[in-house]
Each structure stands twice: as structure tokens, then as C-alpha cells.
Amino acid sequence: MKNWLEDLQNKLQLWMQGRYGLDNLSKSLFILSLVFLLLSPRSSIFNLMPLIIFAFVSFRSHSKDIAKRQGELRAYLLFTGKIKQVWNLQKNKIRQGKTHRYFKCPNCKSDFRVPRGKGKIRISCPKCGHQIIKRT
Ligand SMILES: [Zn+2]
Structure with missing residues (x-):
């Protein structure tokens, strides 16, 4: 049994050699596909969504075009970073x-x-230095 598992592990490692593997984008998409799977009503077009997303995750993780996958990850991280920035500002x-x-x-x-409570003051923007007069 142990030999069989080690053999399987070795075969998987050989299969994944030179392939992209899982990254944060793939993990997020996998979770999204599970959410679609749980929330989609029976016999609708939305039943295909988890399958399509899962196929895309599988394609990404087995892809050998690592530069392109890293570009997708970079765009994803940029997008989620902007959302986090807006969220933190509102918080x-x-x-x-x-x-x-x-x-x-x-x-x-x-x-x-x-x-607050400083009256009408001249405020300089910390980024560009533009000045505005506002009541605090
Ligand atoms: Zn400014």
C-alpha cells in the first residue's frame, strides 16, 4: 500500500514537472466554482458555470506557458489589491x-x-501638493 502511494506520488510529480500548478487565482476560482455549485438552481444554465470554471482552473494548473499564467495572476492581484484598498478606506x-x-x-x-474641529483651513494634498480650503 505504502509503495503504491509513493509510486503514485512520484508519477504525479513527474506529470506536474514544468507545469504551472496552483496559485491564488486558481484557488479563488476553485472556491468560486464551489459557490456556484452550491447556489445554482437545478437544471439551469448556471449548472454549467462550476464545470467551466473548474475546467479553466485545471487548464491553468496544467499549463506550461508559465509567463502567461503569471501575467494573469498579476492582473488578478492588482484587481483584488484595488478592492482591498477601497474596502480599507471605507473601513x-x-x-x-x-x-x-x-x-x-x-x-x-x-x-x-x-x-476635525480645526475650523476653516488650507489643506495641502500629501501626494501632489495641491491646496484646497475646507471647513473641518
Ligand atoms: Zn492631490
């Missing part, structure tokens, strides 16, 4: 809403905060 606005006020720079569109 901070709620947490620090009583002590700080948030503004968006009209020049570079970046968000920044200033302490």
Missing part, C-alpha cells in the same frame, strides 16, 4: 469618522484625512 472612514474628516484631492483624486 477607516467609519472608524475614524468622529475624529477625522476625509477629502478627495480635486487634482490627483487621492483621498486624505484631516483632524
Whole structure:
């Protein structure tokens, strides 16, 4: 039994040599396919979604075009990074809403905060230096 398992493990390692394998994008897509599988109503077009996603995950993990798969991963990480950034900003606005006020720079569109209760002040954007006059 042990020999059979070791033999199987060796064959799998040989099969996966030079292939891309699993990354965070594949794991997220796999979880998404499970969610589709659990939530999709019976006998609808959505029943095909988990299968299509799983086929794509399988294709990615067995692919030998590693540069292209890494490009997809990079785009995915960039996308999720932006979502996390927006999420964290909203979370901070709620947490620090009583002590700080948030503004968006009209020049570079970046968000920044200033302490509340300082009256009408001139604020310099920390990124581009553009100045605005606001009541805090
Ligand atoms: Zn700015």
C-alpha cells in the first residue's frame, strides 16, 4: 500500500514537472466554482458555470506557458489589491469618522484625512501638493 502511494506520488510529480500548478487565482476560482455549485438552481444554465470554471482552473494548473499564467495572476492581484484598498478606506472612514474628516484631492483624486474641529483651513494634498480650503 505504502509503495503504491509513493509510486503514485512520484508519477504525479513527474506529470506536474514544468507545469504551472496552483496559485491564488486558481484557488479563488476553485472556491468560486464551489459557490456556484452550491447556489445554482437545478437544471439551469448556471449548472454549467462550476464545470467551466473548474475546467479553466485545471487548464491553468496544467499549463506550461508559465509567463502567461503569471501575467494573469498579476492582473488578478492588482484587481483584488484595488478592492482591498477601497474596502480599507471605507473601513477607516467609519472608524475614524468622529475624529477625522476625509477629502478627495480635486487634482490627483487621492483621498486624505484631516483632524476635525480645526475650523476653516488650507489643506495641502500629501501626494501632489495641491491646496484646497475646507471647513473641518
Ligand atoms: Zn492631490
